[in-house]
Amino acid sequence: MHFDRPGIQEGLERRGWIRKISSTIDAGAEDTSFRDPDSDTVVTLPYAVTPTFIWVHFGLPYTLLEEDQILNFFANINCFTSKAGLCVTLKRLRMFTDVNADTFFPRCYDLTEKKGKQLFVDDFMATAARSILKWVIRRNQKTSQVEETTTDGCTSIESVPVETILAAFKICKMCLGISENDDIDKECEEMDTDWTEFRERYYRVIHDGADIENSASHVDRCCSVLHKIKAIHPQLDIDGERNIWILKPAFLSQGRDIMCMNRLNDIIDHVEDTQCSSFEKRWVIQKYIERPLLIYETKFDVRQFFLVTDWEPLTIWFYKVNYIRFSSQPFNLENLDRSIHLCNRSIQKYLTNAPNRHPDLPEINVWSNKRMQEYLRMIGAEHAYEEVMMPGMKKALLHTLQACQDTVYKRENSFDFYGADFMFGEDFQPWLIEINFRPDLSSPSEVTEGIFKNLLEDILKVVLDRKTDPNCDTGAFELIQEQP
Template sequence: MWLGRSANAVSGTPGLVRQRQAGGTGHRGCRYHLLDRELLKRARLHVERAIKEKKIFTVQGPYPIIRSLLRARGWVERKFPSVGRVGSRPEQHHGTQEKQLQEEEGSDGAEQGEPAEEEQWDEDPDGIHNLMSRLVQDQMPYFIWTNRCSAVDCRLLRQDQVVNHYAGVGAFTTKEGLCLNLRNLPWFDQADPDTFFPRCYRLGAADERQAFIEDFCLTAARSLLKVALERTGDVLVGTEQPPKSGEGPAGLGPPLSPQLVEEALQVCEQHLGSLGHQDIDGDPPPCRTDWDRFLRDYYRVIHEGAGLALSRAQQDRCRALLQRLAGRLPQLGMEGNHNVWILKPGAKSRGRGIVCTARLEEVLQLAGDCAAPLTRADKWVVQKYVERPLLIFGTKFDVRQWFLVTDWNPLTIWFYRESYLRFCSRSFSLRRLDPARHLCNVSIQKQCRPIRGRHPQLPPDQTWSCQQLQAYLAQVGQADAWHQIMVPGMKAAVVGALRSAQDLVGSRKGSFELYGADFIFGEDFQPWLLEINASPTMAPSSAVTSRLCAGVQRDTLRVVIDRRDNPTCPTGAFELIYKEVAVPVPLYVGLNLTVKGCSLRKPQPAHRRSLGKPPAAVAGTPQPPGAAPAWAGTQHLDPVALPAAAEPHRREKAHSSSQRDTEEL
């Protein structure tokens, strides 16, 4: 590993000092000269102490809080002229920060519209930090904080270097990776991902695309039964959804044939049988449903208000069937009855490219399956939209929750007690699927203007702290929901997501990483995990985020730096929620297996063996005392164990072979 020269080997006078010496004359020039010499002396002493204590750091990205906190701890920054790949040599860097920040996959980066310039935050009035940075340009940094995992080549890092990223985290920080790996959670934990993660499909995989089409049709059939019960005034407990303003007409059109409800009943009964594995022993009944016609009629009922003719017997069957399905499908309540799905690019952040739709053909077209040649279906995921979210003053919101991983073996997770809410700028409505009502990302809502009539208690900057949410819950009589339902549910979802991808992440003892999880809550206060972001944004967009982002950065350094020297030091708002037992890692894990051993020589026929032997003694010739027989050098392989029935045959064959050898001798 290349360590470079020490700070004492730096020769010459820094450019700032030389410039002032050349430009100053007389008493005034001497004053500048003495001032700069004193500054240089202090800088050298500080740098020597930092090198001895291994307190050299580098920060890439808009993180002025991290830089300020490290300087307060006595660390010296080694600056780079541009963002690039961090190894042990300073000359290995390229690219521009802004472009890499915008194109980073699976991370927030900086919100669009936020200033990404660091210089305006860098408080260095006397220039001593800039001077010390020049003195440590050839030193190796022991703490590296970047906004991109690809900026660090972990293969070039030493064990005593700390970096804020792990390799392979795309297994849960991309929408495609989270969708794929959460299905393996039952292999690692006794948890069902369907209880906290809306069902999701990768449209690039042919089998998953077909599974989504089947799921869309089954959801339409269940939704039709719910609507049929609601319009008769008989609502199933746990699936009721009070009508909201702007939801459209209900049953004002001409009634459709009762056969439509009968088809939905048959489809749901068959699905319930498959959920109970009743179709294993027998052949499943053929499905004669014309789904194209069924979906057209379903759209007429849901979106156009067509009526439904429902008999009393069908009403009883609907109620009983939905109750049985509720015991098998954890997402039956939150899925609503509009069959809305959300289409997301597999590896983008900040709400870019996300579309909500309630029609199957639109999903397939937008994903490139039908007539969208400019899109790639292999990078899209489609997820069931939470149609019955918890609303505040009729407006949708989500929660940004931070958590910290300091080790992957044993898996060690720290949960941050503080979080913040992000509101939409317009009232929630399933009749209007525009981003202003359904996407809570700050970068999306900045482009939307609040409409008139917005509730006056909603924040103008679209953000709340979790304390404000708790106060609201207390006002509506749900004071215990936060600590008893919402927070425990978020913790369980975070642990489940990480455990499902644990084997895919590169475990390095000198690394840590801060993540930002986005949650939405149902009407029953149950949390639903939407996504997990690497490098969550620390750019303040409001007074709430300005305070919380500074706090989470401060407490992160407490956990990863201060706690190494003092395990009993305070960790701020971070609490340790999970630490498993360490699992011994084998020396090598791979698919190339090798079997070691020696080859066995095939026994040669008797006449060939005699050709390679020395001449045998003539019969009757006296042998020297103690001499071994002529055939003693021949090695015979031990016979393989045979069944008892074959044992006499083996002995007879061995006896005849021995007689032949004796006759030759």
């Protein structure tokens, strides 16, 4: 073992294994020293011994290994464990299956590439257009006259011209690829659109509280267009109206340098500034889920473990015990601070819980999946966990790994486990956010301590015990994919 992992070492010793003190992966020197687990004394054998089971923190070149050595590592996994890799991989999903990645992965772009940057700009404008149509419907569904206010609380009498709606129709029409001979389409075709001006008007309406002239006369048309868009855009419901995107360094982890942004120029300027500096970064940007499932008005995500024991045939084990991570602050789309929108433990552990949080939220910001199921039963959604959330997470992981099956370097007798992060829409459908290599099992809480301990033991059941007994107990691991 190249680093201490007590749960693994204890599990191996219970199975009769002994740990080689030298960290060499081959036989090494003629004398080989072991630590006797019973007496905790060092035993030296007068001959070289090649380790059969190797547990590493990062990885090893396959060429250094013998075929029968068991290793907790697969090479070339950046295709799904890095933010950039996952972004690229899921754009290729249609090459392997008829599943659309947009049904389980919020759309994502690599801003380092010229093409990716342009696709993002186009998407930002299309999202702004759809948001205007949503605003028109929402604004005119109010049953009583409500005084509009700006974000600083001052009464707003500002309005933008109706051409803002017509420009939104024009963008949506281009996205749909439709041509309908009605009066509004003719107006759109004849209109000379200034897209920068449209974007600024969008900001004034959505972010600053401005009204749109004569919006009531366009409600039916907005409903019709959005209905057509919903048929081809599965993320319409989670998009919201504020055009919030989450900007991520492509190859960092633990929430480092991640930020939420909602203005196009700010995003592009930030990316270009860092690319011109001495520490050039590669950035990806992903649509933020503006209408997530909340618990007591607080954002959360789920850390879901899974194990891969082979890539050819693809063999995936899903861990049926997960845990929920909460933000320390109430959900608020008008404040883009990381403390509200990122549930990473590496960020939240330094923060103080907001005093106005719901009293039933956990002080340590972690729930077990059993506690989550109790909450769902309480709100009348007891079916959601087993019928929607769990099956959806399994499918998302299966499709993701199928898309990179030809990229990962295969090796018999290798295995590894990963931690996927999921959020959920208001309809309980899961959305994959990212997949983590070497998920953090350090500093467990009172909730996660038992989960981590059992996880490591169950990994050994699958990886070692099944070699001699295919029908053995595999703990909380469920086999969800084993290609013939």
